[in-house]
Amino acid sequence: MFKKNNSPSLRCKLVQIFNGNHPRLGNSFDIFITVLILISLIALTVETIPDLPSWLRQFLYILEIIIVSLFTVEYISRILAARPHSNYVFSFWGCVDVLAIAPFYFGLLGLGLDLRAIRVLRLLRVLRAFKLFRHAKAADRLKNAFQSVKDELTVFAGMACMLLYLSAVGIYFCENEVQPEIFSSIPGSLWWAVVTLTTVGYGDAFPVTVGGRVFTFFILVLGLGIIAIPTGLIASALTNMHESSKED
Amino acid sequence: MFKKNNSPSLRCKLVQIFNGNHPRLGNSFDIFITVLILISLIALTVETIPDLPSWLRQFLYILEIIIVSLFTVEYISRILAARPHSNYVFSFWGCVDVLAIAPFYFGLLGLGLDLRAIRVLRLLRVLRAFKLFRHAKAADRLKNAFQSVKDELTVFAGMACMLLYLSAVGIYFCENEVQPEIFSSIPGSLWWAVVTLTTVGYGDAFPVTVGGRVFTFFILVLGLGIIAIPTGLIASALTNMHESSKED
Amino acid sequence: MFKKNNSPSLRCKLVQIFNGNHPRLGNSFDIFITVLILISLIALTVETIPDLPSWLRQFLYILEIIIVSLFTVEYISRILAARPHSNYVFSFWGCVDVLAIAPFYFGLLGLGLDLRAIRVLRLLRVLRAFKLFRHAKAADRLKNAFQSVKDELTVFAGMACMLLYLSAVGIYFCENEVQPEIFSSIPGSLWWAVVTLTTVGYGDAFPVTVGGRVFTFFILVLGLGIIAIPTGLIASALTNMHESSKED
Amino acid sequence: MFKKNNSPSLRCKLVQIFNGNHPRLGNSFDIFITVLILISLIALTVETIPDLPSWLRQFLYILEIIIVSLFTVEYISRILAARPHSNYVFSFWGCVDVLAIAPFYFGLLGLGLDLRAIRVLRLLRVLRAFKLFRHAKAADRLKNAFQSVKDELTVFAGMACMLLYLSAVGIYFCENEVQPEIFSSIPGSLWWAVVTLTTVGYGDAFPVTVGGRVFTFFILVLGLGIIAIPTGLIASALTNMHESSKED
Numbered sequence: 001m002f003k004k005n006n007s008p009s010l011r012c013k014l015v016q017i018f019n020g021n022h023p024r025l026g027n028s029f030d031i032f033i034t035v036l037i038l039i040s041l042i043a044l045t046v047e048t049i050p051d052l053p054s055w056l057r058q059f060l061y062i063l064e065i066i067i068v069s070l071f072t073v074e075y076i077s078r079i080l081a082a083r084p085h086s087n088y089v090f091s092f093w094g095c096v097d098v099l100a101i102a103p104f105y106f107g108l109l110g111l112g113l114d115l116r117a118i119r120v121l122r123l124l125r126v127l128r129a130f131k132l133f134r135h136a137k138a139a140d141r142l143k144n145a146f147q148s149v150k151d152e153l154t155v156f157a158g159m160a161c162m163l164l165y166l167s168a169v170g171i172y173f174c175e176n177e178v179q180p181e182i183f184s185s186i187p188g189s190l191w192w193a194v195v196t197l198t199t200v201g202y203g204d205a206f207p208v209t210v211g212g213r214v215f216t217f218f219i220l221v222l223g224l225g226i227i228a229i230p231t232g233l234i235a236s237a238l239t240n241m242h243e244s245s246k247e248d
Numbered sequence: 249m250f251k252k253n254n255s256p257s258l259r260c261k262l263v264q265i266f267n268g269n270h271p272r273l274g275n276s277f278d279i280f281i282t283v284l285i286l287i288s289l290i291a292l293t294v295e296t297i298p299d300l301p302s303w304l305r306q307f308l309y310i311l312e313i314i315i316v317s318l319f320t321v322e323y324i325s326r327i328l329a330a331r332p333h334s335n336y337v338f339s340f341w342g343c344v345d346v347l348a349i350a351p352f353y354f355g356l357l358g359l360g361l362d363l364r365a366i367r368v369l370r371l372l373r374v375l376r377a378f379k380l381f382r383h384a385k386a387a388d389r390l391k392n393a394f395q396s397v398k399d400e401l402t403v404f405a406g407m408a409c410m411l412l413y414l415s416a417v418g419i420y421f422c423e424n425e426v427q428p429e430i431f432s433s434i435p436g437s438l439w440w441a442v443v444t445l446t447t448v449g450y451g452d453a454f455p456v457t458v459g460g461r462v463f464t465f466f467i468l469v470l471g472l473g474i475i476a477i478p479t480g481l482i483a484s485a486l487t488n489m490h491e492s493s494k495e496d
Numbered sequence: 497m498f499k500k501n502n503s504p505s506l507r508c509k510l511v512q513i514f515n516g517n518h519p520r521l522g523n524s525f526d527i528f529i530t531v532l533i534l535i536s537l538i539a540l541t542v543e544t545i546p547d548l549p550s551w552l553r554q555f556l557y558i559l560e561i562i563i564v565s566l567f568t569v570e571y572i573s574r575i576l577a578a579r580p581h582s583n584y585v586f587s588f589w590g591c592v593d594v595l596a597i598a599p600f601y602f603g604l605l606g607l608g609l610d611l612r613a614i615r616v617l618r619l620l621r622v623l624r625a626f627k628l629f630r631h632a633k634a635a636d637r638l639k640n641a642f643q644s645v646k647d648e649l650t651v652f653a654g655m656a657c658m659l660l661y662l663s664a665v666g667i668y669f670c671e672n673e674v675q676p677e678i679f680s681s682i683p684g685s686l687w688w689a690v691v692t693l694t695t696v697g698y699g700d701a702f703p704v705t706v707g708g709r710v711f712t713f714f715i716l717v718l719g720l721g722i723i724a725i726p727t728g729l730i731a732s733a734l735t736n737m738h739e740s741s742k743e744d
Numbered sequence: 745m746f747k748k749n750n751s752p753s754l755r756c757k758l759v760q761i762f763n764g765n766h767p768r769l770g771n772s773f774d775i776f777i778t779v780l781i782l783i784s785l786i787a788l789t790v791e792t793i794p795d796l797p798s799w800l801r802q803f804l805y806i807l808e809i810i811i812v813s814l815f816t817v818e819y820i821s822r823i824l825a826a827r828p829h830s831n832y833v834f835s836f837w838g839c840v841d842v843l844a845i846a847p848f849y850f851g852l853l854g855l856g857l858d859l860r861a862i863r864v865l866r867l868l869r870v871l872r873a874f875k876l877f878r879h880a881k882a883a884d885r886l887k888n889a890f891q892s893v894k895d896e897l898t899v900f901a902g903m904a905c906m907l908l909y910l911s912a913v914g915i916y917f918c919e920n921e922v923q924p925e926i927f928s929s930i931p932g933s934l935w936w937a938v939v940t941l942t943t944v945g946y947g948d949a950f951p952v953t954v955g956g957r958v959f960t961f962f963i964l965v966l967g968l969g970i971i972a973i974p975t976g977l978i979a980s981a982l983t984n985m986h987e988s989s990k991e992d
Contacts, residue, residue: 041909044913044930045929045930045931046931048916048920048929048930048931049928049929049930049931049932050924050928050929165289169292172296176296180298184297184298185293185296185297185298186292186293186296186297187293187294187296187297188297191957194957194960194961194964195945195950196448198943198964198968199446199447199448199449199695199943199945200448200697200940200943200944200945200964201443201447201448201449201450201451201696201697201943201945201947202450202699202945202946202947202950203449203450203451203452203698203699203945203947204947204950206443206450206452213439213442216442217442220442220446220448224446413537417540420544424544428546432545432546433541433544433545433546434540434541434544434545435541435542435544435545436545444696447694447695447696447697447943448696448945449691449695449696449697449698449699449944449945450698450947451697451698451699451700451946451947454691454698454700461687461690464690465690468690468694468696472694661785665788668792672792676794680793680794681789681792681793681794682788682789682792682793683789683790683792683793684793692944695942695943695944695945696944697939697943697944697945697946697947698946699945699946699947699948702939702946702948709935709938712938713938716938716942716944720942
């Protein structure tokens with residue numbers, strides 16, 4: 001739509017770059033941003049390792065400054081490119097972009113907030129990674145498949161929640177007497193219900209009474225069905241999407 | 249069917265309210281009852297947390313009185329609305345409704361029953377939640393899907409039970425000698441069989457002999473098939489239901 | 497085929513009873529045998545519980561004598577009914593039937609065999625339960641579904657075995673140095689591979705080195721596919737069987 | 745293609761043997777090599793058991809010499825049969841074949857390399873087993889099924905990687921304070937994420953804070969879908985492959 005402009009303005013050029021249809025650059029901007037995100041994620045990961053040598057810590061800090069600067073430039077450019085500017089600022093991706101750089105500036109200010117709180121804010125930087133999906137077209141097919149089995153999924157989700165709750169209540173009354181530390185209350189027993197019905201089974205909580213074990217057996221038979229069937233449903237729906245899109 | 253009545257009696261109004269087709273109230277009664285059930289479930293959950301402050305315990309008790317009163321009013325209204333009255337009293341939902349309020353009145357009486365027994369009776373209050381499904385239409389499709397693969401599910405259920413039993417017998421003879429505490433008897437070994445074949449694997453019981461481990465391998469190969477295939481079956485049947493209902 | 501006999505001989509009557517087409521008894525013989533098998537299985541299960549009261553142990557012994565007597569009568573009748581007699585003796589179910597009663601008589605003889613060996617022979621009594629499937633028609637559909645995806649299952653079984661072996665070899669070289677007790681040899685590491693790839697995860701053996709954990713990650717990604725896909729395959733095949741049989 | 749030669753040269757005979765279309769030998773050469781590979785794999789497995797008697801260790805060493813000799817003869821024959829010789833040397837299977845025998849000769853040389861390094865090289869001998877798949881035709885159907893759902897699998901793989909990373913970041917911030925040993929850093933928490941999302945659940949790492957447990961619940965709900973759906977997808981695709989190939 002901008003190809004008709006013989007001498008595109010700076011704003012038009014920016015829009016072309018951000019949309020990935022600039023005549024020369026193409027989608028190389030997207031690739032550049034993606035690489036930046038990946039580097040910043042690796043930096044965040046390495047940063048958390050305890051007892052890092054001080055030169056590495058320093059290097060990571062400088063890397064952080066460079067990445068935040070580039071993202072800040074990107075953020076300002078995107079504001080300038082949008083008409084009206086506020087359109088971008090208050091859009092979903094505008095919020096994500098500002099949250100991706102805000103923790104760093106909050107850290108610089110060093111206000112009344114303690115360091116721990118700032119580090120937790122940094123977790124939001126992970127949200128940058130969501131941008132990678134902005135242009136993924138294959139995700140649409142996935143979305144349609146989900147849409148087509150939405151009703152069944154809702155029923156199953158309701159049944160799964162109820163089963164989780166019933167499991168927690170049942171095991172609480174079976175095991176509380178014998179293991180008051182582990183099955184201390186219904187909310188506490190919910191942890192057991194989640195770990196068991198997903199078949200993770202860490203082994204930090206398990207029934208020891210005969211009643212609790214028989215109860216677990218019946219809950220598992222029901223639960224495996226309720227949790228396994230929806231995934232089969234989505235797979236079937238996706239295959240149907242796939243075939244009907246091939247026929248078109 | 250009641251819309252032809254120009255001046256509906258109290259009974260007719262009650263029936264309309266309970267069926268959700270009252271001209272003014274619509275299904276707001278259902279929503280009100282659902283919210284009440286959810287509140288009472290949350291109260292039951294919070295109640296089990298040990299070392300609650302006494303004001304919260306008092307508040308929960310008053311909440312309990314209010315909820316039980318409302319459910320009692322509902323129960324009596326439903327009896328009055330039914331023709332003949334005994335129709336509702338002896339119906340499935342009539343029983344569920346009375347079981348949902350009975351534990352409270354038994355608690356008030358404080359008969360020869362000890363407190364522990366009363367607390368277990370309260371578990372039945374969870375049955376209130378089943379009422380939420382009274383009007384769910386989507387559940388019908390699920391029921392049809394189950395119906396269509398009923399025969400195969402029966403065969404698999406039989407095979408699964410047999411495999412569970414054979415696993416328990418096999419592991420008992422393999423491991424009893426070495427771990428007499430954990431694999432003390434065939435009923436005791438069944439717990440291991442359930443935890444292993446559902447792939448939960450808490451880690452409270454596992455074979456240590458070579459024979460027991462080789463046996464576990466073969467049992468798992470068989471068991472994963474027998475437990476995983478039925479879920480795939482129901483998912484396929486549901487997809488077929490879904491499609492044939494779309495074609496209509 | 498025996499209905500044309502106006503005065504059927506004892507042999508014919510026996511054949512009719514065993515086939516479940518006797519004019520008066522129908523399939524009540526099958527039901528009787530099934531109940532007997534279930535009682536004997538329950539007896540076997542209870543017998544293994546340690547510290548049983550002596551009166552229960554005595555009762556179980558008498559029950560055992562009654563059941564074995566009845567099965568012996570059935571075994572002899574079946575031999576008499578078959579033409580030639582050896583046809584049944586050397587058939588698969590003939591062997592199962594003799595193995596179901598042999599342990600008891602071996603126990604009576606009390607030869608050089610020690611008691612332990614005799615108890616292990618009793619495990620074969622469980623084989624009686626297989627008789628329940630003799631007439632199950634629904635099992636045929638299952639067999640056809642397996643048949644139709646036989647080739648794919650063979651490829652997957654081969655891949656699964658290879659993956660199990662490669663996992664054991666890989667984890668042995670990663671972890672043997674650090675945990676020589678748990679990953680003591682490749683056969684010993686196979687136990688870890690089985691428990692991990694089936695996602696049971698007892699927690700008795702797990703990698704602690706970085707190399708071992710990265711290796712586990714890749715093995716699991718591959719393994720989940722190889723073990724989960726075949727079950728989906730059989731489920732799809734079964735649904736197809738089901739539909740084509742409905743169309744007929 | 746070699747059947748027109750009336751007096752086939754040694755090279756032609758070799759090619760016929762290697763391709764399994766020799767008039768007399770047929771595919772017996774393939775079977776012979778497969779048996780050799782299996783024997784060498786069993787030898788490798790037994791070798792790792794600690795405290796083997798010295799005569800067995802000696803026997804395994806001699807077996808190793810025989811097998812490596814036969815593989816060396818095969819390797820040289822394959823070079824001679826190829827036109828030009830280098831075609832085979834630099835092909836994928838040429839590399840596999842040389843890696844299968846190289847560790848032994850490196851062991852003989854006993855250079856500056858320590859024994860440990862040589863033993864790790866031996867792991868490559870396992871690659872011999874891959875040769876078994878050289879002629880498997882059924883694997884083609886599997887490859888096509890994978891191909892047809894490649895796009896969806898890529899999206900799911902991306903989502904799975906992201907979910908794994910997000911899980912590790914989330915649990916690190918939830919649990920690091922309370923369990924600094926187990927959730928020591930984001931890379932360390934990745935191990936927990938892998939073990940939990942695959943539902944293996946060894947029990948060596950699990951959240952204990954309320955925040956961490958609620959987080960685990962949501963991660964598992966998402967994760968089971970993302971990991972379970974792709975396997976259902978491939979199964980559906982394979983069934984379609986199967987049916988369309990039957991229709992041809």
